[in-house]
Amino acid sequence: MVQGTPNAVGRPRTSSRAVIEDAAAELFLENTYALTTIEQITQRAGVSRNTFFNYFAAKSDVLWVELDAAIDRLTLELQAVPEGRPALAEMRAATLRVVAEIGVDRVPLALTQDDVMGTAEETRVSGLARLARRSDLIAVFLARHLNRDPEDLLVLSAANALSGAISAAWTVWARDGIGRRPLAEYMSEAFDVVSAGLTASLVE
Amino acid sequence: MVQGTPNAVGRPRTSSRAVIEDAAAELFLENTYALTTIEQITQRAGVSRNTFFNYFAAKSDVLWVELDAAIDRLTLELQAVPEGRPALAEMRAATLRVVAEIGVDRVPLALTQDDVMGTAEETRVSGLARLARRSDLIAVFLARHLNRDPEDLLVLSAANALSGAISAAWTVWARDGIGRRPLAEYMSEAFDVVSAGLTASLVE
DNA sequence: TTCTATTATTGGACTCAGTACAACATTACG
DNA sequence: CGTAATGTTGTACTGAGTCCAATAATAGAA
Numbered sequence: 001m002v003q004g005t006p007n008a009v010g011r012p013r014t015s016s017r018a019v020i021e022d023a024a025a026e027l028f029l030e031n032t033y034a035l036t037t038i039e040q041i042t043q044r045a046g047v048s049r050n051t052f053f054n055y056f057a058a059k060s061d062v063l064w065v066e067l068d069a070a071i072d073r074l075t076l077e078l079q080a081v082p083e084g085r086p087a088l089a090e091m092r093a094a095t096l097r098v099v100a101e102i103g104v105d106r107v108p109l110a111l112t113q114d115d116v117m118g119t120a121e122e123t124r125v126s127g128l129a130r131l132a133r134r135s136d137l138i139a140v141f142l143a144r145h146l147n148r149d150p151e152d153l154l155v156l157s158a159a160n161a162l163s164g165a166i167s168a169a170w171t172v173w174a175r176d177g178i179g180r181r182p183l184a185e186y187m188s189e190a191f192d193v194v195s196a197g198l199t200a201s202l203v204e
Numbered sequence: 205m206v207q208g209t210p211n212a213v214g215r216p217r218t219s220s221r222a223v224i225e226d227a228a229a230e231l232f233l234e235n236t237y238a239l240t241t242i243e244q245i246t247q248r249a250g251v252s253r254n255t256f257f258n259y260f261a262a263k264s265d266v267l268w269v270e271l272d273a274a275i276d277r278l279t280l281e282l283q284a285v286p287e288g289r290p291a292l293a294e295m296r297a298a299t300l301r302v303v304a305e306i307g308v309d310r311v312p313l314a315l316t317q318d319d320v321m322g323t324a325e326e327t328r329v330s331g332l333a334r335l336a337r338r339s340d341l342i343a344v345f346l347a348r349h350l351n352r353d354p355e356d357l358l359v360l361s362a363a364n365a366l367s368g369a370i371s372a373a374w375t376v377w378a379r380d381g382i383g384r385r386p387l388a389e390y391m392s393e394a395f396d397v398v399s400a401g402l403t404a405s406l407v408e
Numbered sequence: 409t410t411c412t413a414t415t416a417t418t419g420g421a422c423t424c425a426g427t428a429c430a431a432c433a434t435t436a437c438g
Numbered sequence: 439c440g441t442a443a444t445g446t447t448g449t450a451c452t453g454a455g456t457c458c459a460a461t462a463a464t465a466g467a468a
Contacts (some may be wrong), residue, residue, distance in 0.1 A: 037453060048418050059454070128332035129325075135368070151379065153390060156372035157397040164339070164364025172357040186357060193361040194398060241424065252447045263425065
């Protein structure tokens with residue numbers, strides 16, 4: 001569960017993985033996430049039920065392919081930041097870089113789902129797992145660049161706050177429907193909301 | 205799942221509910237959350253398996269009794285705040301009021317669990333559902349006091365950030381073990397980390 | 409091409425959480 | 439004492455997720 005799915009985007013649409021993703025997307029839209037069984041998905045994809053679990057550790061993972069890929073890319077971006085640079089500014093820049101690549105059409109399944117038919121709670125919980133993964137990531141990054149423990153209250157608060165703001169950006173972006181602006185703009189605004197205070201607390 | 209369990213604390217320790225809670229707590233410590241089945245819990249509690257579901261909608265709910273109660277109380281506190289007061293300050297005050305009542309011993313089961321034996325992911329996801337519930341709560345509160353839409357990016361970012369910071373406070377407090385200071389102190393520090401920036405963004 | 413070592417796919421059997429519903433017990437209360 | 443509400447239980451079911459061993463498919467070396 002919740003593991004990264006490195007760059008699942010842009011793969012041949014005939015690999016088992018892609019076929020499963022497509023079948024799932026269709027069925028979720030037709031019948032709702034909750035009412036779709038893994039058996040139905042694999043049946044439509046023309047593979048066995050077990051094959052599903054070769055590619056996804058949980059049913060909900062298929063909802064978050066885009067987001068998982070984005071988090072994977074963020075991981076790499078953050079690792080590439082050299083020591084001794086302003087942590088928050090780099091954090092923001094890295095996030096915007098990752099998000100710049102995401103077209104207005106590539107909305108995570110879970111979020112459109114939520115839009116079309118309020119599957120809310122079901123899907124939401126699995127989304128939160130991503131928030132947590134991103135929090136961890138950010139906490140480690142901040143800790144490294146601020147020479148603090150990643151378990152530090154200061155670091156954890158900041159990481160959670162940032163991850164929460166990022167999450168809000170995704171959510172609002174997805175809900176804005178067809179007329180939505182690029183994700184990076186939302187992300188930028190969300191950062192503005194929290195980062196002023198964080199800068200003050202973190203640099204000291 | 206994730207529903208509030210209004211004030212479960214301070215009830216006679218012989219009601220089915222309390223008996224189940226106690227049995228679960230014991231078993232989780234003995235065998236880990238993951239390796240404990242609902243059947244085992246109810247067996248030790250001397251009730252039927254179904255009775256468990258009369259009181260908890262999910263196995264993980266029993267981990268979060270304390271936290272759910274705290275969120276319920278926060279809900280009431282926030283509803284009681286009269287219009288036209290500084291939203292963030294009131295938010296902080298309400299949180300501290302709620303948390304003041306929580307003794308150093310009343311650590312949520314899930315968090316001690318995590319300490320004793322890293323059941324991590326399993327329990328963590330269910331904890332995040334609480335973070336979400338609190339986010340919603342805060343978003344509604346902020347929206348009301350700032351005359352904005354609760355779906356607003358600004359409002360959502362702030363709410364998520366605050367909820368994340370609160371979460372961090374709980375986590376660190378729990379992990380600090382026996383020598384921990386009162387939860388309110390952690391909460392206060394966590395607020396400091398984010399609120400400066402939020403004040404700037406929100407009042408305008 | 410043929411052999412071989414990986415890797416992908418499958419079948420089958422299993423555990424357990426969560427749901428639905430009807431029957432039964434208990435309690436409160438007029 | 440009778441009745442309605444509430445708590446508890448039994449039974450039967452669905453579906454996610456795990457485990458493991460068997461079988462295909464494939465790539466790469468010889």
